[in-house]
Amino acid sequence: MQSDPKFISDRIRSLRMARNVKQSELDEKSGLPRSTISKIENSKREATASELVRIAQALGLTLDMLVAGSDSFVYQEEMKVIEALREIPFEDYKRILHTIEAQVYFASKDATKSRKEYLEELVGSLTQLSQGDRRPRSHFAENKRVIRKD
Numbered sequence: 001m002q003s004d005p006k007f008i009s010d011r012i013r014s015l016r017m018a019r020n021v022k023q024s025e026l027d028e029k030s031g032l033p034r035s036t037i038s039k040i041e042n043s044k045r046e047a048t049a050s051e052l053v054r055i056a057q058a059l060g061l062t063l064d065m066l067v068a069g070s071d072s073f074v075y076q077e078e079m080k081v082i083e084a085l086r087e088i089p090f091e092d093y094k095r096i097l098h099t100i101e102a103q104v105y106f107a108s109k110d111a112t113k114s115r116k117e118y119l120e121e122l123v124g125s126l127t128q129l130s131q132g133d134r135r136p137r138s139h140f141a142e143n144k145r146v147i148r149k150d
Contacts, residue, residue, distance in 0.1 A: 005046045008067055013041040015059055015066065029058035094130045101126040 016026055016037070023037040030037075031054060040047045040055075047055065056066040085093055101123050108119035 006043055008047065008052070009041050009043045011067065012037070012047075012055060015061070016041075019059060021059070026055065026058055030054040031058075097126050097130040101130070 016023070021029075023041070024034070026032075026037045027034055030051075032051060036051070037055070039045045040051070052066060053063050056063045059066065085096065088096075104119050104126070105123050108116045108123070111119055
């Protein structure tokens with residue numbers, strides 16, 4: 001867990017922006033006084049522990065996720081999607097990846113330069129994923145396929 005105030009202020013800003021949440025919306029969602037998020041993000045003052053907890057909850061994160069030095073966190077809903085992807089046949093998986101790839105590609109058209117570069121890199125990664133079936137599977141995956149006979 002990081003305790004550097006500058007790191008934490010930058011982290012709050014980047015996580016808020018990644019979720020397309022305005023400062024005023026985060027103030028409201030967290031129940032903090034107006035302009036508090038701005039002061040914290042601009043390092044004009046340090047956030048208290050209770051403010052960090054409220055900010056984390058408003059962003060849908062745990063406190064540890066908010067102040068950790070890693071961006072490798074996943075929402076619970078996203079975990080369910082990942083688990084479901086492990087269970088489906090590879091052809092269906094590829095079709096879903098191509099759909100996501102197209103959506104991310106079109107989202108990058110209106111993005112800022114740095115965001116566009118990130119999204120284009122993500123599209124490239126999705127393309128590589130769809131070229132080979134390297135998904136981790138649960139022990140039920142092979143037995144799940146049901147063939148309907150009409």
